[in-house]
Amino acid sequence: MPGAVEGPRWKQAEDIRDIYDFRDVLGTGAFSEVILAEDKRTQKLVAIKCIAKKALEGKEGSMENEIAVLHKIKHPNIVALDDIYESGGHLYLIMQLVSGGELFDRIVEKGFYTERDASRLIFQVLDAVKYLHDLGIVHRDLKPENLLYYSLDEDSKIMISDFGLSKMEDPGSVLSTACGTPGYVAPEVLAQKPYSKAVDCWSIGVIAYILQRLHPALDGEGSREEVHL
Known part of the structure; x- marks a missing residue:
């Protein structure tokens, strides 16, 4: 090893x-x-x-x-x-060390986010994901469980974590491995078609929707597990 x-x-x-x-x-x-x-x-x-x-x-x-x-x-x-x-x-x-807990838990606690709070959070995620994409890195498992608050403060910044399914793109190559978490995976991944770093943007869109309207997948009954599809 x-x-x-x-x-x-x-x-x-x-x-x-x-x-x-x-x-x-x-x-x-x-x-x-x-x-x-x-x-x-x-x-x-x-x-x-x-x-x-x-x-x-x-x-x-x-x-x-x-x-x-x-x-x-x-x-x-x-x-x-x-x-x-x-x-x-x-x-x-x-x-x-980040000590503010998962976005998942805070969504369940709050029920929904105001447009102002949701846009502030999503802006931070987009900035970090743009940074990753500029380096040729695709996260492939963006979801509320993998977004952590730096502290318990109400206005704490958000942090992306868990790069277990991430991938560094090779020049001229396409991604094809079907992986991620049901509910956040882009359609092309589910269809087992070649895909690009744009799949992260789909996941961010799902998260943005959930922030303002609690989704049934987050009512405590939905799966929190990542899978290789």
Whole structure:
């Protein structure tokens, strides 16, 4: 496994807990766990994505792609990757800590957004996605669960997260892998036709609609899972 997902800032650690003080579990996924931790040297709080290397067997390419994308981007509305460590049987992605929760949960709490608040939020998402597209990166899984508030403040900025399905476009190539989350996927993806970075714009349109009119998919019964279609 070492080297399979190697990046320019790849680091080895005998014990990651010598560097970071692990605190609370922030969330869990199919292959990872996200931990609130404190850098023992700087006292900076971070979110650490802990991934068991055994769980990555056969999926090394996907993780390599995600790390390559995260290394390439730096934008105020995108959750940043600070470092990567390998320690024992795990990979540790040291991520910027954002503490405001998912847009999904705030939509459910508020019911709907005013036009002013919705436009402010969508402007931030569009600015970040334009930045990604200018770099040749397509996110492919934009949805309220992957948009995080930086803080609990009412006027907190929004941050794009989770680049697990993202893809860097090769010059002259087209995308064809059917992936994403039902309800937010563009028609050409569902039809299993070649597509472009415009699929992200479709997803943003769906989110903009939901912000002002709570969609049945967000009433607690809809799927929150990403899928390979």
